[in-house]
Amino acid sequence: MLIGLDSPLRKLAVRLDRRQTLFFDGVRYAAEMSHLALARLLDTLPAIPAAEGGTPEYADLITASMIDAWTVVDSTHRLRQLLMQFPKVKQNLPFLQVFYRTTAGVERFRNVIQHLRKEIAGLAQSGLPVWGSLTWRAQIDPATGEEASFGVCAGTFYAGAKIYLPQGGDRLAEPIGRVCLNIGHMTLDLGEITRSAEPVIRYFERDLAKQFSEDPHNDADVLVSLIVKPVRSGPRAPREDSPP
Numbered sequence: 001m002l003i004g005l006d007s008p009l010r011k012l013a014v015r016l017d018r019r020q021t022l023f024f025d026g027v028r029y030a031a032e033m034s035h036l037a038l039a040r041l042l043d044t045l046p047a048i049p050a051a052e053g054g055t056p057e058y059a060d061l062i063t064a065s066m067i068d069a070w071t072v073v074d075s076t077h078r079l080r081q082l083l084m085q086f087p088k089v090k091q092n093l094p095f096l097q098v099f100y101r102t103t104a105g106v107e108r109f110r111n112v113i114q115h116l117r118k119e120i121a122g123l124a125q126s127g128l129p130v131w132g133s134l135t136w137r138a139q140i141d142p143a144t145g146e147e148a149s150f151g152v153c154a155g156t157f158y159a160g161a162k163i164y165l166p167q168g169g170d171r172l173a174e175p176i177g178r179v180c181l182n183i184g185h186m187t188l189d190l191g192e193i194t195r196s197a198e199p200v201i202r203y204f205e206r207d208l209a210k211q212f213s214e215d216p217h218n219d220a221d222v223l224v225s226l227i228v229k230p231v232r233s234g235p236r237a238p239r240e241d242s243p244p
Contacts, residue, residue, distance in 0.1 A: 008208035033075040034193075037068040041190070072190045102196040
């Protein structure tokens with residue numbers, strides 16, 4: 001969980017103006033959506049090689065992995081936009097500049113997918129899939145350092161289609177690493193861009209705690225329900241003017 005239940009980002013002070021409150025909510029959810037999508041993706045990827053191809057389970061795993069990969073991109077893009085316009089936040093803060101540099105490729109990815117109909121001609125000539133490909137490395141035997149590289153081509157794998165698997169490098173510290181979304185000849189390391197948001201979140205938490213620790217706060221993420229009971233119809237009472 002990126003943002004704890006007791007985080008001041010979940011308990012915003014009453015005296016914050018409405019505009020600031022909405023910016024904080026926007027940042028919190030954008031960061032949490034990216035973080036949760038990556039966590040789900042890391043759970044899904046090991047199941048893909050183990051599933052039987054051509055089955056509903058296999059198809060659903062591929063679709064789920066693409067949903068979460070593109071959610072990371074979309075949520076990170078939204079987080080960038082909010083931070084660039086955030087009231088009273090200095091844009092030259094070092095950790096913020098690191099975040100912007102690390103996530104710069106997100107803009108290009110989002111532009112491609114937003115204007116997909118214009119990009120298809122180029123993708124067709126290059127032999128690359130329209131929704132991109134997902135690649136990752138996984139530990140096979142941590143004791144020996146043996147690893148495997150995997151790649152999923154989302155969509156039709158026609159003659160001449162291309163997918164580039166991640167090359168070796170430093171040994172993985174986790175069971176799965178170097179999870180990348182690739183479109184055209186561009187690559188995004190989804191773990192790297194998601195992790196780069198954490199210092200931004202910690203900064204806001206420290207700043208809110210410092211300024212508003214003793215303030216009353218608003219509730220958040222409230223569930224509201226409405227129960228509707230059906231009206232039972234019974235025999236209608238006779239009208240006073242109706243014949244017996």
